[in-house]
Amino acid sequence: MTLTEKYRPKRFSDIKGQNSAIERVLFFIKNFPKKKALILLGHAGTGKSSLAYALANETNSEIIELNASDLRNKEQVARIIGQASKQQSLFRKNKVLLVDEVDGISRDDSGGLQELTKLIQKTNFPIIITANDIWHKKFSGLRRKAELVQLEKIDYKIIFEILKEIAEKESLEIKEDLLKSIAIKSGGDVRAAINDLQGIDSETSHDEIHERDKEENIFNTLKQVFQQLPTKETLFLYDKVSLSLDEILLWLEENLPLEYKGEELYKAFQALSKADVFRGRIHRQQHWRFLIYQNFLLSYGMATAKRQVKIGFTKYKRPSRILKIWHLNQKQKYKKSIAKKYAKATHTSIKRTIKEFPIIREIMKNEKIREELKLDEKEIEFLNQH
Amino acid sequence: MNTEIWTERYRPKTFDELVGQEEIVKRIKNLTNSLNIPHLLFTGPAGTGKSSLALIIVKELFGDKWRENYLELNASDERGIDVIRQKVKDFARTRSLSQVSFKVIFLDEADALTREAQQALRRTMENFTNTCRFILSCNYSSKIIDPIQSRCAVFRFRLLEKKDIEKIIKRIAESENLEIQEESIDILYEASEGDCRRVINLLQATSSISPRITTELINTVVSQAKPSDIKIVLEYALSGDFQNAREKLLDIMLKESISGQDVIKAIQKEIWNLNIEPELKVKLTEKTGEIEFRLVEGSDEFIQLEALLASFVIAGHGKM
Numbered sequence: 001m002t003l004t005e006k007y008r009p010k011r012f013s014d015i016k017g018q019n020s021a022i023e024r025v026l027f028f029i030k031n032f033p034k035k036k037a038l039i040l041l042g043h044a045g046t047g048k049s050s051l052a053y054a055l056a057n058e059t060n061s062e063i064i065e066l067n068a069s070d071l072r073n074k075e076q077v078a079r080i081i082g083q084a085s086k087q088q089s090l091f092r093k094n095k096v097l098l099v100d101e102v103d104g105i106s107r108d109d110s111g112g113l114q115e116l117t118k119l120i121q122k123t124n125f126p127i128i129i130t131a132n133d134i135w136h137k138k139f140s141g142l143r144r145k146a147e148l149v150q151l152e153k154i155d156y157k158i159i160f161e162i163l164k165e166i167a168e169k170e171s172l173e174i175k176e177d178l179l180k181s182i183a184i185k186s187g188g189d190v191r192a193a194i195n196d197l198q199g200i201d202s203e204t205s206h207d208e209i210h211e212r213d214k215e216e217n218i219f220n221t222l223k224q225v226f227q228q229l230p231t232k233e234t235l236f237l238y239d240k241v242s243l244s245l246d247e248i249l250l251w252l253e254e255n256l257p258l259e260y261k262g263e264e265l266y267k268a269f270q271a272l273s274k275a276d277v278f279r280g281r282i283h284r285q286q287h288w289r290f291l292i293y294q295n296f297l298l299s300y301g302m303a304t305a306k307r308q309v310k311i312g313f314t315k316y317k318r319p320s321r322i323l324k325i326w327h328l329n330q331k332q333k334y335k336k337s338i339a340k341k342y343a344k345a346t347h348t349s350i351k352r353t354i355k356e357f358p359i360i361r362e363i364m365k366n367e368k369i370r371e372e373l374k375l376d377e378k379e380i381e382f383l384n385q386h
Numbered sequence: 387m388n389t390e391i392w393t394e395r396y397r398p399k400t401f402d403e404l405v406g407q408e409e410i411v412k413r414i415k416n417l418t419n420s421l422n423i424p425h426l427l428f429t430g431p432a433g434t435g436k437s438s439l440a441l442i443i444v445k446e447l448f449g450d451k452w453r454e455n456y457l458e459l460n461a462s463d464e465r466g467i468d469v470i471r472q473k474v475k476d477f478a479r480t481r482s483l484s485q486v487s488f489k490v491i492f493l494d495e496a497d498a499l500t501r502e503a504q505q506a507l508r509r510t511m512e513n514f515t516n517t518c519r520f521i522l523s524c525n526y527s528s529k530i531i532d533p534i535q536s537r538c539a540v541f542r543f544r545l546l547e548k549k550d551i552e553k554i555i556k557r558i559a560e561s562e563n564l565e566i567q568e569e570s571i572d573i574l575y576e577a578s579e580g581d582c583r584r585v586i587n588l589l590q591a592t593s594s595i596s597p598r599i600t601t602e603l604i605n606t607v608v609s610q611a612k613p614s615d616i617k618i619v620l621e622y623a624l625s626g627d628f629q630n631a632r633e634k635l636l637d638i639m640l641k642e643s644i645s646g647q648d649v650i651k652a653i654q655k656e657i658w659n660l661n662i663e664p665e666l667k668v669k670l671t672e673k674t675g676e677i678e679f680r681l682v683e684g685s686d687e688f689i690q691l692e693a694l695l696a697s698f699v700i701a702g703h704g705k706m
Contacts, residue, residue: 262626262703266696332643343460345391348437349460349462350462358642360587362594363590366390
């Protein structure tokens, strides 16, 4: 048995870091059948299925599960859920119907989706639906019918505690800082973290735990966007990547000039910069519907910039700008502390001093001024470097 | 005080030493002689003598005891109006120990305060009006709310003229044993844009290389200090080398702490000097305006500027 199965939470009290979601699930059950279905929305490994199973346990219910592969068509949905929702269970009083990963339903299964929507109206038992993302239009009917509960990514400190507990129970001798690094690298995904825990022994070093397969994933996605012609599928490319659209924007920004030149580059940057305009508006006005435009421009818009299919291998790079800014800010720290001392001595502002810094730096070559301003070693080192 | 920093060493210590602003000095002198001043608002460009005049006022009023009776704050550096209020409160609690019945608070760059913060400042000014006088300084009086302006005597400082700057340069040159040519004074004046602090800094920076202040030497220092190189960025882009263009752009913005909006300004000016068709100049300028609009609106500076550079790439191919 894998550790993820062994330590899957059985009761609400076993589920860590999702208290408000648990409360909302309880509220849903209490008010059933006011709303008959509940959508648990969240990233992988945040506890969506666990929450459904725990609910079944807590309410002494039998759980009937359907996943994406079962939901092939109308008939199957009708047969499994339709019957189950009408009959009473033999041994247990209650039933909970679980439709796992509803966003795995492709466009071809839209019959299944319609059937599910109809079933919600008819069912005598609560239906729990889990999804990573249901903002696609095809889910709009479903969204209206169901209560929506968002699960947050789990804080790495909580994941760390979970890992520590499991490691103790399994008598695994793993250093705490390694556990911490697994927790951080999991990106809020408990399942991934526990899988990583199982995959290591005490010899493993930090670097061997990659940021899961996120990177390979984004590399493939970039290849499709940059090299293939746009199709309808292009719109959904980023759904499979466990990075936010804002992060994807940075990946595109970094790698776009490697693939596109001249006019293509121009068109691609038109799309990218407009996506950024929408990003800004989302952040300022909290108008999340703009995500549709941001996604459209970053996927379809980006793919449309090319004249023809591209072939060949391009070595994509991880976004470097943010890191560069961070490094430079570290250096700027000394610039700022020097400017602060200078500003105080000369009745001016730090801001203005920084603006005039190239000249002021020349003046500060004078040893006596360095002494006068009581510059410390680090600051002097900074001045000498440039 | 013995200081090596020339802007301080040569900061005027009396009304008569202050160069330029003769009218203002005359009026302030009268006010100070009466040992009672109203709140003052000094408005005008940087480096025209606002802080210096404030310092002279307190030295005249309090003599040796000026330090205990003077608080200097900078609105652009303090973390918000609450910090300023607390500092004012702490400072104003004790009474002045001199023949003058108030203390003086100098709030520099007051136009950095938001309108709301200025409202709060106005109440603070009223609350402490018995024990404190405020001298506010700003670059643009239009950014100071009316209720504050109406409580202050307003003095408008003008840019220093060439004869003023020349006087300052000559005085320093004599005292520091610098050898300086007439043409050098011209160049220093031009580079200073009428800003006295800037001209003194330039002079000191140049003299740190050699006491012979030649035009070439000044130009080297000035060119180092310019948010230069925007032209190089654009030339890379026009030649189709986008990667180098953006690399250089990021470099300039980060190392010289230049904001996206300053870069846009420089690009907009530089378009005129580019060797391209007039029609393309029009299109690029229009594009630049659109990008500036997006920056003002709060988009990511770098992504937007990259998009603008991409426009230069195709303009380099003669298209758009």
